[in-house]
């Protein structure tokens with residue numbers, strides 16, 4: 507076999523480079539190292555001879571598993587062990603480039619010219635805005651920013667937790683995670699979680715005594731999962747209840763015989779926990795409340811939330827010194843990726859992107875960026891394994907490749923990145939430091955010293 511010197515233009519940079527030997531394997535770039543990208547990668551490495559490069563915007567890998575999943579639900583984060591084993595087993599075929607943002611450091615177009623196939627798995631990371639007057643007031647934050655902050659996202663702004671009254675808008679698990687973390691913080695029970703110490707100390711001083719979780723529709727429409735809901739009702743020193751009308755309660759009870767098992771169990775938990783809260787610390791689940799206006803004080807700090815109660819047609823005003831909204835995510839479409847009329851990636855089928863005929867690479871998408879921000883990790887895993895099958899089958903007859911990757915572009919632009927080995931160093935140091943205080947890890951929030959600017 508022989509190597510060949512080629513000239514190829516990537517972006518505005520013309521490179522001379524040695525191709526891999528002509529017998530070399532097809533090359534895949536994965537955008538995003540969350541569960542979608544990693545499960546697809548795992549499937550593909552098992553079923554094909556692809557060489558895979560993973561590009562991740564954050565300085566460290568694994569997306570929402572690290573920066574979204576609740577810090578007191580470590581068992582969910584164990585999925586990282588599968589990804590870890592995958593990287594270790596496939597060192598020759600798999601590389602990781604964290605701190606590299608596709609669309610900024612490398613364009614999508616450049617990726618399609620550097621690889622035979624590109625898999626988009628970059629999630630859905632922009633919180634939908636509340637969009638009412640006053641929503642830009644201080645201490646009005648999205649659930650994903652709050653979750654990111656306590657999970658250790660670098661540079662996340664610190665919320666003011668001296669608030670006694672907190673309102674959380676949204677009826678999904680993110681809203682519930684925010685409420686649970688706030689209401690358990692002062693008990694010290696989060697000390698064994700992986701919340702970075704400097705952020706935990708802010709959380710533990712929280713003055714929160716009253717949390718209102720507002721749903722736009724009735725209690726039958728909540729998107730909570732039963733485990734998270736039960737946990738909220740079990741928190742000691744907090745009285746958490748659904749404060750609902752007799753009509754809503756009657757409807758919930760009457761619906762029970764018709765519901766499928768999972769929904770029925772959830773509804774039973776809802777029914778069991780209706781009533782009026784009392785005591786020092788209270789968490790109220792309120793429904794049919796639509797936010798209308800955020801009222802701030804002269805310093806621009808949120809003080810009240812005005813809502814419309816659509817059940818009574820009355821306007822209500824809740825005291826509120828911290829407002830967290832979690833009303834869904836917007837999917838961003840990377841520059842150069844085709845977009846459909848719903849402003850989502852234009853998919854040709856369940857996994858192929860509707861790319862134009864001139865595009866040099868096959869382009870696929872999976873996970874939240876492809877199908878919207880729905881579902882838990884297991885759902886993502888199923889989709890991704892399907893996508894891996896599809897890519898493997900599309901390339902079953904591909905015997906060689908001259909795709910150059912993007913090493914030269916990264917080197918030329920001196921894009922600082924974190925490799926798999928650098929991540930393993932961080933991982934080990936975090937674990938070692940965590941052990942000293944009985945935590946699974948002490949997450950770092952800055953990574954400058956681990957960044958490399960050159961690929962060999």
Ligand SMILES: Cc1cc2nc3c(=O)[nH]c(=O)nc-3n(C[C@H](O)[C@H](O)[C@H](O)COP(=O)(O)OP(=O)(O)OC[C@H]3O[C@@H](n4cnc5c(N)ncnc54)[C@H](O)[C@@H]3O)c2cc1C
Nearest residue numbers: 538540541542562563569570574608628629873874882883
């Ligand atoms: C707060 C929260 C808590 C959750 N808790 C649970 C739970 O307890 N259990 C459960 O099963 N599921 C949970 N989920 C759902 C689960 O996290 C998702 O199903 C899953 O993470 C979706 O995977 P993904 O790979 O599509 O997206 P992500 O996990 O978001 O991964 C996408 C990755 O792409 C990267 N990226 C984005 N843009 C770029 C770019 N331009 N260039 C390079 N990289 C980029 C991101 O940094 C990210 O690392 C939770 C979700 C949230 C939001």
